[in-house]
Amino acid sequence: MLLMVRTALAGGGITFGTEDTFRPYLDRGELVSVLGEYLAPFPGFYLYYPNRHNLAPKLRALIDHVRAFRVNAQRPVDHVQT
Secondary structure, eight states: HHHHHHHHHHTTOOOOHHHHHHHHHHHHHHSSSSSSSOOOOOOOOOOOOOOSSTTHHHHHHHHHHHHHHHHHHTSSSOOOOO
């Protein structure tokens, strides 16, 4: 995701991503939306798995990654170097 943001900020063309990712840059005028009418809201991730007990380490890692992604998506990516 950071590569898409960095490329767009550097004038590398059109990119596509979730509104959560690009909203801070749109609000600050650093990026403009060119296909806003096609922008679908991102309701979030939904993970369904059979049991919370004895999760496989790979599934636990995926769950942790998805949770961290959602938290980080709420903050602008100000540390991106262009």
